Amino acid sequence: MVLEVCTQDSYKNVSFDCRLVIASYANKPSQGDSMLDIIRSNAQSFWVKVAFGVIILVFVFWGIGSFTDTGNVNIVGTVNGEPITYQQFEMSYRRAEEAINQQSPRRTWTAEEKSQLGRQVFQQLVVERLIVQEARRNNIDISPYELRLYVGQLKEFQDAQGKFDPERYKNVLAAMRQTPASFEEDLTRRLLIEKTVAFVSQGSWTDSLEARARFNFLRQKRVMEYIYVPATPKESQEIAADQIAKFYDEHKMDYAIPQKADVQYIEVNPLTLVSAEAITDEQARAWYEKNQGRFVEPETIEVSHILVPVEQNAPAEDVKKAEEKVAAIQNELASGKAFADVADAYNPKNAADKGGRVGWISHGMTVPAFDKAAFAAKEGVVTAPVRSEFGFHLILVTGRKAEAVKKFEDVRAEIQKTLAGEASRDKLGDVLDALVEDNILGKDLAASASANGLTLKSSGLMSSDEIQKTLGINAEGASSIMSKGANQPVDMPLTAGDKYVVVRVTKTSPASFKPLEEVKADVVTRIRSADALAAAMKELETVLKGADKGLEESWKSKVVVSTAVDRGSALAPFASQPELDDAMFTTAPGSWLPGVYAVQKDKEQGALIARVAKIEDPSAQEWQQFEPIMMNLTQRERQDGVYQAFMEDLASKSKIEVRNQDIIDRKNM
Numbered sequence: 001m002v003l004e005v006c007t008q009d010s011y012k013n014v015s016f017d018c019r020l021v022i023a024s025y026a027n028k029p030s031q032g033d034s035m036l037d038i039i040r041s042n043a044q045s046f047w048v049k050v051a052f053g054v055i056i057l058v059f060v061f062w063g064i065g066s067f068t069d070t071g072n073v074n075i076v077g078t079v080n081g082e083p084i085t086y087q088q089f090e091m092s093y094r095r096a097e098e099a100i101n102q103q104s105p106r107r108t109w110t111a112e113e114k115s116q117l118g119r120q121v122f123q124q125l126v127v128e129r130l131i132v133q134e135a136r137r138n139n140i141d142i143s144p145y146e147l148r149l150y151v152g153q154l155k156e157f158q159d160a161q162g163k164f165d166p167e168r169y170k171n172v173l174a175a176m177r178q179t180p181a182s183f184e185e186d187l188t189r190r191l192l193i194e195k196t197v198a199f200v201s202q203g204s205w206t207d208s209l210e211a212r213a214r215f216n217f218l219r220q221k222r223v224m225e226y227i228y229v230p231a232t233p234k235e236s237q238e239i240a241a242d243q244i245a246k247f248y249d250e251h252k253m254d255y256a257i258p259q260k261a262d263v264q265y266i267e268v269n270p271l272t273l274v275s276a277e278a279i280t281d282e283q284a285r286a287w288y289e290k291n292q293g294r295f296v297e298p299e300t301i302e303v304s305h306i307l308v309p310v311e312q313n314a315p316a317e318d319v320k321k322a323e324e325k326v327a328a329i330q331n332e333l334a335s336g337k338a339f340a341d342v343a344d345a346y347n348p349k350n351a352a353d354k355g356g357r358v359g360w361i362s363h364g365m366t367v368p369a370f371d372k373a374a375f376a377a378k379e380g381v382v383t384a385p386v387r388s389e390f391g392f393h394l395i396l397v398t399g400r401k402a403e404a405v406k407k408f409e410d411v412r413a414e415i416q417k418t419l420a421g422e423a424s425r426d427k428l429g430d431v432l433d434a435l436v437e438d439n440i441l442g443k444d445l446a447a448s449a450s451a452n453g454l455t456l457k458s459s460g461l462m463s464s465d466e467i468q469k470t471l472g473i474n475a476e477g478a479s480s481i482m483s484k485g486a487n488q489p490v491d492m493p494l495t496a497g498d499k500y501v502v503v504r505v506t507k508t509s510p511a512s513f514k515p516l517e518e519v520k521a522d523v524v525t526r527i528r529s530a531d532a533l534a535a536a537m538k539e540l541e542t543v544l545k546g547a548d549k550g551l552e553e554s555w556k557s558k559v560v561v562s563t564a565v566d567r568g569s570a571l572a573p574f575a576s577q578p579e580l581d582d583a584m585f586t587t588a589p590g591s592w593l594p595g596v597y598a599v600q601k602d603k604e605q606g607a608l609i610a611r612v613a614k615i616e617d618p619s620a621q622e623w624q625q626f627e628p629i630m631m632n633l634t635q636r637e638r639q640d641g642v643y644q645a646f647m648e649d650l651a652s653k654s655k656i657e658v659r660n661q662d663i664i665d666r667k668n669m
Helices: 004-014 018-023 035-042 047-051 085-104 110-138 144-153 166-175 180-201 206-218 241-250 280-290 316-334 338-346 370-375 406-439 443-452 464-471 474-480 517-547 576-586 620-652
Strands: 075-079 080-085 221-230 260-268 300-309 358-363 386-388 391-401 457-458 494-496 499-509 598-601 604-616 657-659
Touching: 004 144, 018 241, 075 085, 075 110, 080 085, 080 110, 085 110, 110 180, 110 620, 144 180, 166 180, 180 620, 221 598, 260 406, 260 443, 260 464, 260 474, 280 576, 300 316, 300 338, 300 370, 300 494, 316 338, 316 391, 370 386, 370 391, 406 443, 406 499, 443 457, 464 474, 474 494, 517 604, 576 598, 576 604
Parallel strands: none
Antiparallel strands: 075 080, 075 657, 221 604, 260 457, 260 499, 300 358, 300 391, 386 391, 494 499, 598 604
16 A cells, blocks of 8 residues: 555655656547546546545445335436436446456456446446535535636647647547537536535544554564574484375375366457458548547657756755756856757756657646646747756757648558457357357367368367466366366357357366375475474474573574564565564564464475564654655545545435346346
8 A cells, every 4th residue: 555655656755767757647548538537637636536436335235225126227226316327327337348448458248247347337326426416415516617627727628839729629529429518517527526525525634643653563674583493304214104194195185186178179369350451441441531530649849858856845045056057057058068968967867868858748748837838949949947846947849740640551550450350349259159059069170260260279188277277268167168078069158368269178087196106205205394394393392481581502592683574574584474474573572472483494494483682663764755655645544534434424314226237237238
C-alpha cells in the first residue's frame, strides 16, 4: 500500500526523472476511448477514483437481504423505486466491456466472466443512484457554470491556443458516438457524485502522530543475535528396512507418477482465421472513409528545454536564486552560445536528453504551464522563463507539425488487420462447429484442420499440469481432457487464453507410484537429514530453556550478530521462514524468540534460536522525507472510512431490487 502511494506522490520529496513526470501528464484518449475514460483521465479528485473504481460494497451480498428478483424484462433493477432500465444497464455494460477489450483486444469471454462483469456494472449503477438521490435530498447540484468550466478545461476540446473550441467539442463527441446533450447529462451526474462524496468526507482529519507511528512500525528494523546449528546427516547411519518402508508409505505421494494423456489439438485464434491479405483495397478504403476521425494526428512540436529546479512552494530567497541563475543562462544564450551546449551545462540529471531535448510532444503530454508556453512559442526562439511545479524552464521549439489525417496508404495495413480481425470473429462460430463435429465423428483431424487453414499438433504423453501449460488452458479444461479415454474427443472447444483448442485424446497412462527400489536411495537420504535436523533442534531446545539466565561459555562464542532486518524480510543469510520472520517483530527487545526454528541456508538445513538485540526506528530525516506520503495515506484511509460509513448508512435505509437477474448475469447473451 505504501509503495502504491509512493509511486504516485514521492516525486515531491525525492529525486525524480523529469521526463517521466512530464510524460505522466499525457491524458489524450485514443480514438477508441469512451467519454467516461476522458472524464477519468482528467479527474484529479481522489473521490472520482473512489466512486468509480470497482467498489465492493459491504451491503451487497448477492441474492440476500434487500435484493429480490421480480422478473421485469424492461427494468433491470430499482433503487428506492427509481428504475435502472435495460437500456441504461446495457450501455454501461458495453462501455465496461469495451474498455476491457481495448486493454486485451484478443480476449474471449467466458459465461462466468460476463456474469461477474454484469454484477459489477449493476453494483456501480446502484452506487450512483444512491449518491445522486442523497444529493437531491440535500439540495446539492451542479450549476451550468460548473459544468461549462469543467468541460472547458478538458484538453480534448481545446484548440492549439488552449481555448475551448466548440467545433472540436462536437467532432470529438461525434467520433465517440455521443451527442453533446448525452455527454453533458452523463458528466453532470458524475460531477454531482464527486461533489457529494467530497462534501460527505470533508470532515475527516489526519493525526500526524498516527501517521508517524505507522511509519515507525513499517520502517522499523531489528538487530538479532542468533545461534545456528547445522543439521549434518551421518552417512554412516544405518537405516532399518522397516523404517525405510514406513517412510516410503508415509511419503508415497512424493513419489507419485501422475496420470498422463497424449492429445491431438487444433488451435483456433479468433483474430487470424481471415488473413489481412484477404481484405481488398476497396474494402479497406471504404472503411477508412467512414472512420477518418480515428486517424487524426494532433498538432505536435519538437521541444528542448533548460530547467532550473525550484520547488513550487519554495521560500522567496530560493526563488530569487533560481531567477538569478535563469538570468545568467539567458545571458549566455544571448552571447551566442548554442542552446544544446548551455542545456548540457545547466540541466540537472534526468531533466532531458542530451542538448536539453524533450522530443516531439502533443497537447496534454506535459504539465500545463510547460504545455501552454511551448505551443505558443515561435519556432527557433527561446521563450521567456516559464514557471512549473518543477522550476523555471527556458523552452526552445525546433519543429512543428500541424494536425492532420493520416493518409490511407499509411494506415492501409492497420485497417486490413482490423477488418481481418472482425471477419475472423464472424467466422469463428462456423469453424469451431465444423471442427468439433469432425472430432466427435472421429474424422481425420489433420484433414479437418487443413480444410480450415489450420494445423494439427500433438502433445506427447503429459500430466495435467503439463497439458495446461502446453495448450494454454485452465485446470477445468485439463480435467475434462484427463477424464477421457484413448481415442475419445473432448466434445466442446476449450478456452486457451485468447484462443480456442479442439482436442482429441489419443493415448492415456494411468497414475502410479515409483517403486520403493527405485527411490530407496532418496528415502535413506531424507531419513538421515530428518534425523540430523531433529537432533539439532533438540540440542537448541535445551540451550533455549536456560537462555534467559545466561548462556554457557561454550555457546556464547557461537552467538552471531545479524545485520539490521527490515519488517517482512528474512534473517540473513537464511531463507525466509514465516514463523521466524513474524517472531522477530513480535518479540520484546532483549528477549529470546519463543521457539527453535528449522531454517535453510543455501543447500544446508539447520536449527536456530535468536533474541532481539536492538530495535532501530527510522530517523527523523527519513520521516521528513516520507511525512507527506504517510500523511496523505492516513488522510485517504480516513476519507475511505467516512465514505464507507456513508454508503452503509444509505444502504441500510434503501430498498434495492433486482428485477431481471438473467440480464445482469448475461444468461443466453
